């Protein structure tokens with residue numbers, strides 16, 4: 093049987109497996125940091141209306157520059173951060189994964205490198221590989237915080253072209269202090285200069301503020317965002333970035349023409365009309381997240397402080413066996429391959445209760 097490695101694929105793809113969390117059919121799925129709440133019915137109706145309008149023009153290519161959508165995203169960012177963001181500062185694509193891919197196509201590529209501080213979002217490394225960018229796994233402390241001195245040293249030694257800082261971090265959930273981001277930006281400029289990408293996929297769930305104000309006077313800084321989490325629209329595939337207008341001009345050199353379909357633009361615009369309602373769900377999820385943290389601690393687990401819609405907990409002698417035992421009780425969590433730890437996404441109160449019952453039972457089993 094012919095397999096991938098029998099094909100003339102690029103050397104760096106040989107022997108690799110594709111990204112993918114298991115999509116198992118179990119009663120409680122808390123493994124991909126999705127928002128557990130379906131979109132509210134009035135929004136579903138509004139999406140149908142806007143998509144119907146868009147359908148009448150599907151014989152035409154969509155607005156290549158997604159001007160109306162970028163304008164509304166800029167308004168959302170300005171309203172929620174207090175930092176003035178305009179159309180020229182915003183770019184949108186099919187999920188923040190595509191935003192990251194466009195950034196790496198623009199600022200990385202063959203002969204160039206990117207660094208992230210791991211464990212962190214594994215797609216930063218995978219998209220680097222996919223774009224021919226060399227990947228450097230930078231260090232993180234035992235407690236999953238970024239050790240500034242070690243990170244600065246890694247930047248100075250490797251002189252990467254792109255630096256990823258995920259805050260709140262996935263899978264650990266902890267936020268990176270703004271002083272650390274600033275220091276890493278300075279280190280990256282001194283070493284190269286390079287682009288610093290702050291991945292704020294989970295920022296709406298944070299106790300702290302967005303780092304958008306840091307964009308002022310820093311043209312090599314990019315903040316990336318998504319509608320997959322806070323807006324409860326993972327199926328929509330809409331990610332975006334805020335940066336200096338020159339960055340927005342630069343990514344247009346690599347974007348595919350008409351990359352964002354008219355249907356996607358219409359749907360995202362409808363969702364943005366309902367921002368206030370959607371952000372109320374975020375508040376509920378934040379309090380459920382805090383409940384998960386305190387209940388897990390009460391049961392006797394170690395928990396990483398979380399600013400996201402998920403919680404990293406442990407420690408297990410064998411995290412894969414623990415993952416399986418939780419799954420046997422009908423709850424799917426995530427084994428990210430970090431020895432001793434698992435990650436659970438905040439679900440509805442009922443889903444979280446089911447999860448807490450499962451881990452309480454597991455603890456009992458392991459201590460008796």
Ligand SMILES: Cc1ncc(COP(=O)(O)O)c(C=O)c1O
Pocket residue numbers: 124125186187188189190213258261262291293294317318319320326329330331
């Ligand atoms: C840190 C981080 N960035 C980006 C993404 C990708 O999100 P999107 O659905 O917008 O592609 C994720 C998704 O889990 C994530 O955890």
